[in-house]
Amino acid sequence: MNTVINNQKKNWLKNIILFLSSQTISLFGSSLVQYAMMWYITLTTESGVMMTLYIICGFIPTFLLSPVAGVWADRYNRKTLIILADGLIAMATLILAILFLLGFDAIWLLFVMAAVRAFGTGIQMPAVGAILPQIVPKDKLTKVNGANGSIQAVIMFVAPMVSAALLTMTSIEIIFFIDVITAAMAIVTLLAFVKISIHEKAAEKQTTSYLNDFKQGLQYINNHRFLKQFFLFFAVFFVLMVPAAFLTPLQVTRSFGGDVWRLTAIEIAFSIGMMAGGGIIASWGGFQNKIKTLGFASVIMGVCTIALGIVPVFWIYLVFMALFGVAMPIFNTPANVLLQEKVEEDYLGRVFGVMGMISTSMMPLGMLIFGPIADYIKIEWLLLGTGVFIIILAIFLGRNKVLLEAGKHVLEES
Known part of the structure; x- marks a missing residue:
């Protein structure tokens, strides 16, 4: 076992490139x-x-599964869990x-599909969050998480354009088949x-029950x-983020027009920003205290929410x-790295599982x-109110001595 782990550490860069590629x-x-x-639901119904x-169908299954999935991520092979989740979603x-x-x-049927995909995501989330420290040295976690954020942003940049083009040229079924093919490719790469x-x-041989593991x-x-x-x-924070995260497409449809290109444009703008942000955090690394970096990003998001x-x-x-x-x-990178660095490996899956539940x-x-x-109040008013509260929350975060101490200690240990 030790020989395998040592070889894995030596080849961590190749491994992480292949893993992130899949x-x-x-x-x-x-x-x-x-x-x-x-977009199909937004343009067809225009209903909040x-x-x-x-959105509820896309979250509830993940919530219900997270306690079990977090235990699975600690009890079983995390790579196998990721493969099984991809297979379930593809099927x-x-x-x-x-x-x-x-x-x-x-x-x-789209609601049902959202629920099934959420079920697979519920399995994947704690497994992926916990598996990165197995591959990546601790002092490289910020750079890798930042780079991963940039990769996800590139996907968010390309995907809406490709999806919009496909929707105008062909049927939605073609997009479903593409997803099946890409899932199969990812599974083969991992295997x-x-x-x-x-x-x-x-x-190790498991000597405790699922319930006891979850309680632990x-x-x-x-x-x-x-x-x-x-x-x-x-x-x-997650409650306050809802209008900006999920209601902006509906806001754009109502206030600026229901053209597909507008919905595509907001996704592209967001993803371009994420690409830049991922590069910034990967090269900069954030403030010396990760909690201060979280607070700084929260203020920016609060201001932007008000502006929207x-x-x-x-x-x-x-x-x-x-x-x-x-x-x-x-915001995301220091949050993930703080957990990955501070939490013991045997508990990572369960901690990320609880994070998923939240x-x-x-x-x-x-x-x-x-x-x-x-459906009764302008989305603009909801954005204004939640933006103000996000900034207030960020101020409280920046003054929390317990979290500031945790962020400082993470830096010194890494």
């Missing part, structure tokens, strides 16, 4: 489907309630494509080329004060959407609040 291939196909389904149902997409070809193209040793806990994960979080406060911050509710000109709207994108990897419960909760309201 995830990029899979993400590209998934993004094509995601945009196609979202329908968008709320779609569901293939079935949906066939149903659409046969003429069964009801909106509720044939990516070498990742089984982590210590998974290699909660106890681990409860025993670390910074984790409790870190998760509380994210719970509030104010600007009357579409090209200026796109500028602030791009700036919002710049802030995202500057994100997948708070955002649907936010949609239950903001989605129906968006």
